[in-house]
Amino acid sequence: MARSSSSDAMVQWHRIEALVKAWLDERQQLIVLLCALQGIRGLSRSDMPRQQQLQHFCELLMDYISAGYFEVYRELVNEARHFHRENPGLTHQILRQLDSSTDEALAFNADFENPDTCATLKAELPQRISRLMETLEERFSLEDQLILSIHQQEPPLKQAMH
DSSP states (O other): OHHHHHHHHHHHHHHHHHHHHHHHHHHHHHHHHHHHHTTOOOOOTTOHHHHHHHHHHHHHHHHHHHHIIIIIHHHHHHHHHHTTOOOHHHHHHHHHHHHHHHHHHHHHHHHHSSHHHHHHTGGGHHHHHHHHHHHHHHHHHHHHHHHHHHOOSSOOHHHHTO
16 A cells, blocks of 8 residues: 555656646746847837737746646645645745736736737836846746745655655
């Protein structure tokens, strides 16, 4: 029975490891796109490549945040419970702090995902990108803290046998 439990624990750990790795890869793509957009000083309707880049960034940003909330955070909390690594106070505090950066990201997306809306707000774009960069930097730090507080670098062999 302990062997089955150990095997199940390993499968769960590897599944979560793959999920976190894919999500962090998506984060890296997000950072690269955000850095590319940082130099934008406003958009005109004729600047289609930049407009498309901005729309792609907005899509990736929403995918990243959705994956965090609806997959990664949930799986990490489940892992913490399963392997008895719970720190509910810290986890709740981090998740609550992530909410404000989510609001900022949602607002950015609402303003800049649509070319028409984006055109009316083009003068604000450079400062909004800067503000979003700061917000995402804080968010990534919180997410890293959440991952490191729960998901160990090595499979939990000893804990799985209990």
